[in-house]
Amino acid sequence: MSAKKPFVPVVAVLNMKGGVGKTTITAHVTRVLFERKQAGALLIDLDPQFNLTQTLFTRDQYDKLKKSGKTIAAVMEPPSEVGLFEVKTTSLPPPAVSELRYTLFHFPNAKPPEQLDIISGDFALVKYSLMDDGKQLKAVKKRFADFIDAARADYRLICIDCNPSSSFLTLCALEVCTHILVPVRPDRYSVLGLEILSEFVEGVPSIFPKPQFVVMLNCMPRKATDVMAKTVEAELRGHSVFGVRTLANIIKESGLLRAKTGYTGFATDRRVSWSQALLDQISLVADELATKLGVKS
Amino acid sequence: MTSSTGRALLLLAASDLSPADLRTFARWIERSGPYQLLDAIDRLRHTADDTQRAVRPSAAGPDYGAPIAKSAGLTARIEQLLLGEAGLTRTQAADLLRSELRQETGLFDDIPVLGKISFRDWVERVTERIPESVLLHVVTRLRNKLVHSEKPDWPLRKTQD
Numbered sequence: 001m002s003a004k005k006p007f008v009p010v011v012a013v014l015n016m017k018g019g020v021g022k023t024t025i026t027a028h029v030t031r032v033l034f035e036r037k038q039a040g041a042l043l044i045d046l047d048p049q050f051n052l053t054q055t056l057f058t059r060d061q062y063d064k065l066k067k068s069g070k071t072i073a074a075v076m077e078p079p080s081e082v083g084l085f086e087v088k089t090t091s092l093p094p095p096a097v098s099e100l101r102y103t104l105f106h107f108p109n110a111k112p113p114e115q116l117d118i119i120s121g122d123f124a125l126v127k128y129s130l131m132d133d134g135k136q137l138k139a140v141k142k143r144f145a146d147f148i149d150a151a152r153a154d155y156r157l158i159c160i161d162c163n164p165s166s167s168f169l170t171l172c173a174l175e176v177c178t179h180i181l182v183p184v185r186p187d188r189y190s191v192l193g194l195e196i197l198s199e200f201v202e203g204v205p206s207i208f209p210k211p212q213f214v215v216m217l218n219c220m221p222r223k224a225t226d227v228m229a230k231t232v233e234a235e236l237r238g239h240s241v242f243g244v245r246t247l248a249n250i251i252k253e254s255g256l257l258r259a260k261t262g263y264t265g266f267a268t269d270r271r272v273s274w275s276q277a278l279l280d281q282i283s284l285v286a287d288e289l290a291t292k293l294g295v296k297s
Numbered sequence: 298m299t300s301s302t303g304r305a306l307l308l309l310a311a312s313d314l315s316p317a318d319l320r321t322f323a324r325w326i327e328r329s330g331p332y333q334l335l336d337a338i339d340r341l342r343h344t345a346d347d348t349q350r351a352v353r354p355s356a357a358g359p360d361y362g363a364p365i366a367k368s369a370g371l372t373a374r375i376e377q378l379l380l381g382e383a384g385l386t387r388t389q390a391a392d393l394l395r396s397e398l399r400q401e402t403g404l405f406d407d408i409p410v411l412g413k414i415s416f417r418d419w420v421e422r423v424t425e426r427i428p429e430s431v432l433l434h435v436v437t438r439l440r441n442k443l444v445h446s447e448k449p450d451w452p453l454r455k456t457q458d
Contacts, residue, residue, distance in 0.1 A: 035361030188451045195453055224377075235449050237437035242453065248371060248429030268359060276359060283365045288429065 008152040009293040011159045012177035012211070016200070017193025018164040020183045021218040023051045024257045024267075026161040029181075031105075031116060031266055032279070033286040037297045038107055039156040040114040042097065045072060046173055047163040048129070050121025056104065058264050062120065070100045071122035075147045076140045084127050087136040094147040097154055117155075128168045141172050148176045157295055164193070166200050174201060177211045179293060183218040184236065186229035191236065198241075214292055215242050216285060217250040247292075249284040371429055372420045375436050380416070383443040387416040397435045398427060 013026040026043065034041040045052040053062060065071060069079055074095055080088035101117035131137060151158060160173045174180070182197060184190045194215060201207050215236065221229050237243050251257075256267040256278050263270065268279045290296070309319065326334055379390040391411035398408050407426045411419050424432060 032361060038362075188449060191449070191453050192451060231446070231449050234437055234441055234446070235453050237433050238441040239453055243434035243437065244428075244431050246430055246434070248433050268361075279359055279361070280365055283361070283363075287365070291428075 005152070006156075007178075007294060008155060009157055009179055009295065010148060010152070010177045011157070011179045011181050011214075011293070012162050012173040013159060013181045013183070014162040014164070014170065014173070014197060015182050015184065015190055015193040016164055016166065016196040017190040020164075020185045020190045020193065021251075021257070022164065022183055023047070023055060023161055025181070025183045025216070025218060025251070026159055027052055027055055028257070028266060028268060028282050029286050029289060030157070030159045032268070032282045033157065033290055033295065034105070034114070034116045036283060036286055037156075037290055037295050038110055038114050039290075039295050039297075040112075040154065041116050041157040041159060042101065042151055042155045043104075043116070043118040044158065044160045045119065045121030046125070046160050046169055047121060048123050048126040048169070049163065050123060052161045053118070053121040055259070056118060056265060057120065065102060065120050066122070070102065071120050071124075072100075073122040073124045074100055075119065075144055076125065076128075077143065085131055087131070087133070087140055089136060089139040094143045094150075097147070097151040114156075121161075125169060129165075131168075137168055141168075141175065144172045145176050157293065171204070171206070174204070174207045174211065179212045179214055181289070182213060182215045184215055184232070185219045186217065186221065186226070186232040188232070191232055194242065212292075213242065213245050214289065215246040216289075217246065219253045220250045222252055247285060247288050249281070249288050251281050251285060254278050371424065371433075372417050375420050375432070376416065378436050378440040382446075383440045385443070387411065391416065391419055393439060394423075394436065397439055398423070398432070401435050402427060402431065 013022045015022060030041050030043055033039065043052065057065070077088045078090050078092065082088045097117070097119070100119050101115075102120060104116045104118055106113060106115040128137065128140065148158065160177065162170055162173045180197070180201070182194050184194055198213065201210060217233060217236070220233075224230075236246050239246075254267075254274065256270065256272070256274060268275055268282065309322075314322065379385050379394065380387065383390075385393065388411060395408050395410065398404070402408075404426065409419065409422050414422075
């Protein structure tokens with residue numbers, strides 16, 4: 001009898017409202033969780049805007065990856081010369097994660113090896129939002145699902161940075177994920193983004209089993225007296241469904257998490273004022289999230 | 298001889314390759330051609346980059362693995378919500394919260410009574426038994442019932458069961 005496969009959470013980071021900090025949260029929370037639990041993790045940049053990739057790579061590094069075909073585009077379909085509105089379908093399986101991943105960090109002495117890897121993004125993915133050929137798109141979605149399924153053997157956590165819309169790519173992520181991490185900023189739009197996302201997940205039959213929601217408050221003001229932030233937090237935490245699913249720990253607003261010209265990498269690696277305080281906040285969030293996902297040290 | 302060729306030869310001279318090793322190397326270049334050589338060097342550089350980024354102990358950067366105490370602010374936040382905003386006394390807050398938590402979690406004997414300990418110590422004990430997110434949910438629900446503060450003009454609907 002074969003041994004039971006361990007559960008590997010696949011987390012889609014998503015809010016239907018843009019600008020809530022999805023990319024920043026994906027990068028930093030996954031990195032910190034990887035470090036604190038020494039748990040191998042795979043980051044996937046599924047957003048055609050590929051901001052996660054731009055956060056972690058220089059232009060030269062990315063150009064090399066793109067030239068060698070090591071981006072998410074190779075997961076969705078094999079290399080080909082087809083036009084912008086066509087898809088190259090194939091019955092061949094997707095490439096193995098080892099062929100496309102880029103290792104950001106690893107624990108050299110861990111057995112088995114624990115790595116933080118990334119499958120970098122690609123603007124080419126934008127074509128799927130311009131197409132309506134269901135049959136072709138179905139083949140692409142299956143290839144992505146097969147890739148994720150195979151990747152589960154190599155990692156203890158997979159984290160997908162999604163684009164903020166109800167697009168084909170969003171569906172690809174939602175159909176394979178076990179959890180949805182929803183960053184919410186203290187404004188009415190991102191709370192509505194959570195509600196719309198929840199309705200979408202409930203209403204689409206192909207998203208089954210339904211992933212679990214985990215909500216986190218991001219970019220909370222440092223002033224405890226901020227009326228809007230207090231109202232949003234009271235609404236969210238008191239909510240009959242989302243209340244218990246909202247992480248107790250929060251990320252406060254920080255200039256460190258904003259994209260900086262001339263700096264590529266994780267904000268927590270910068271040796272500047274407040275980086276330790278930021279790391280402490282993210283560590284609390286990562287520890288709480290790890291408990292919810294069942295990722296242990 | 299160009300200066301770059303001179304540098305490459307200098308590197309080979311500095312290696313401990315024997316004349317036989319160097320002949321093998323020269324034959325490999327002849328057979329493989331310049332593109333395969335460049336490709337092999339590129340792969341080695343890539344591997345070197347990966348090694349350089351390998352996670353090291355904290356001496357190389359911030360200590361990601363340092364233990365962090367549970368949010369010290371949690372107790373203060375609960376005090377603020379129930380005593381500060383809802384205006385409850387410590388005894389009222391503990392009794393109401395205990396009752397709500399028992400309903401929410403179904404845990405009856407695990408939630409201690411306030412007794413003679415301070416409210417803060419009591420909350421600390423409760424957090425050992427109840428997840429922080431559940432505790433904050435129940436505290437906020439209680440606070441929302443008692444405080445008639447500004448309501449959001451686009452309230453969050455119940456969309457799931």
